Amino acid sequence: MGKSYRQITLEERCAIASLHADGQSLRQIATSLDRAASTISREIRRNGGAMTYKPVYADEKAWARRWRGSRLVRQPALQRTVVSRLAMGWSPAQVAGRLAHEHGSTVISHESIYRFIDTQIRRTKDYSWRHLLPRGKARRGWQRKAHRPMAHIKNRVSLANRPSYIEKRRQFGHWEADLLHPRKSGAAILVTQERASRYILLAKQPGKQAQPVANQMKPWFAAMPPPLRRTLTQDNGPQFFLHYQLHQIGLKTYFCDPHSPWQKGGVENMNGRLRRYIPLGTNPDSFSNNDLQALAAQLNHTPRKCLGFRTPAEIFLKQLLHFKCESTSPFSRG
Numbered sequence: 001m002g003k004s005y006r007q008i009t010l011e012e013r014c015a016i017a018s019l020h021a022d023g024q025s026l027r028q029i030a031t032s033l034d035r036a037a038s039t040i041s042r043e044i045r046r047n048g049g050a051m052t053y054k055p056v057y058a059d060e061k062a063w064a065r066r067w068r069g070s071r072l073v074r075q076p077a078l079q080r081t082v083v084s085r086l087a088m089g090w091s092p093a094q095v096a097g098r099l100a101h102e103h104g105s106t107v108i109s110h111e112s113i114y115r116f117i118d119t120q121i122r123r124t125k126d127y128s129w130r131h132l133l134p135r136g137k138a139r140r141g142w143q144r145k146a147h148r149p150m151a152h153i154k155n156r157v158s159l160a161n162r163p164s165y166i167e168k169r170r171q172f173g174h175w176e177a178d179l180l181h182p183r184k185s186g187a188a189i190l191v192t193q194e195r196a197s198r199y200i201l202l203a204k205q206p207g208k209q210a211q212p213v214a215n216q217m218k219p220w221f222a223a224m225p226p227p228l229r230r231t232l233t234q235d236n237g238p239q240f241f242l243h244y245q246l247h248q249i250g251l252k253t254y255f256c257d258p259h260s261p262w263q264k265g266g267v268e269n270m271n272g273r274l275r276r277y278i279p280l281g282t283n284p285d286s287f288s289n290n291d292l293q294a295l296a297a298q299l300n301h302t303p304r305k306c307l308g309f310r311t312p313a314e315i316f317l318k319q320l321l322h323f324k325c326e327s328t329s330p331f332s333r334g
Contacts, residue, residue, distance in 0.1 A: 187284035199316035
């Protein structure tokens with residue numbers, strides 16, 4: 001069995017420099033470090049300077065010779081695949097997870113993708129690379145924005161009274177809703193998300209008026225089998241004041257605590273994803289409801305890490321088909 005080779009460390013290079021400066025021979029230095037004389041000779045010849053051997057310079061020179069660039073630099077085909085999926089709005093975690101799902105093993109990590117983008121920005125000074133990242137920011141992180149709750153909602157039921165098993169996201173039919181505002185005033189976007197599958201429904205709204213919001217959600221949920229429309233969780237905004245109109249189709253409604261939008265974290269996360277396509281300050285007239293339907297379809301067919309890199313559409317439509325088959329089965333009518 002052959003011996004494994006150990007790379008020379010910086011500490012050993014410091015010792016080589018010291019012993020070499022003292023006039024010791026290559027064999028004496030090799031004996032002191034328990035190395036082969038040929039290893040010491042090669043180290044001084046390849047990594048030494050023009051006049052003398054300097055350990056830090058030698059260590060940097062050896063590292064520069066070994067480093068061949070990141071994997072995405074060395075594999076252009078993989079780089080094209082990763083960049084194209086980032087351009088579709090996928091996050092590095094989604095890209096890495098989907099590649100692993102497709103190939104049956106890890107292809108590249110999400111951290112490697114983040115480092116590659118950061119390196120391109122630093123090397124080329126081209127800051128357009130940052131737009132391939134989820135939020136297009138120079139630094140990774142998130143910010144919580146203030147929310148002004150509204151009180152005195154008719155028939156309001158607190159989230160504290162919602163059954164605790166819903167929190168585990170194992171049962172389908174539990175939804176969250178919110179209103180996303182491209183600007184501080186004007187048209188808005190109604191966003192609803194199913195908690196287990198992360199499947200979303202989007203619709204353009206004239207503003208914060210409660211009746212248009214209720215009118216939009218009633219046909220949405222009425223068209224679903226009862227097991228897919230169990231509960232709806234929302235914040236205390238005026239757009240949800242007529243929530244009780246949904247009770248007639250069997251949908252129970254719950255409200256977050258004041259100043260606690262994180263209690264419906266699924267739809268809040270989706271709002272962040274939507275901001276990549278509709279950033280704050282966007283003119284509501286620049287997109288139509290049909291544009292929103294296309295965006296919803298794109299997001300519903302984007303793999304999610306929390307779903308094992310399956311897509312929300314794959315999971316939700318499978319459940320929808322299952323419940324429809326049950327309702328049409330002769331055994332279900334017995």
